[in-house]
Amino acid sequence: MNPKYKYEHQLLPYKIIKSATEGDIDAVYAVLKHYDGYIETLSKRKMYDEFGQEHYCVDETLKRRLQTKLLIKTLNFKIDS
Template identity: 35%
Template sequence: MDKKKSSKYLPVSVIEGAIQGEPEAIRAVWRRYDYYINTLCSRPYQDYYGNIRFMIDLSMKDFLKAQLAWAIMNNFKIEYEKK
């Protein structure tokens, strides 16, 4: 069984859609970076038995996702070189 190879890069069409504010494109970017965002939002807590565990701070995750969407729509520029 061959597993489908996935690129580590997002297609240009998705990036262009995210820059224009298309919801599906922004969700695709969020899905691509979900693991990284979860890592940034992990916070330690101590359970009833004294064990240290990690949980995701959902308010921080929502904030980071909003900041990512804002940065994409306001700061990204794609410049094409003509050959």
């Protein structure tokens, strides 16, 4: 198995998820960091410069909105013990 593939598809440990749902700041940051690449990919938009050249840029407003939605869903997530 390709080591890069294995690294990219690692799951968050249960302990971090549980701590994040309880509001632990470090755990919430770990969740946001884990999904940062995916959120950044979703936030890319096609832009054109003054010469009509096409560029892909991260829409920071959209990125922040997606991070906020992830944060809200994480804090509202209920874990059955």
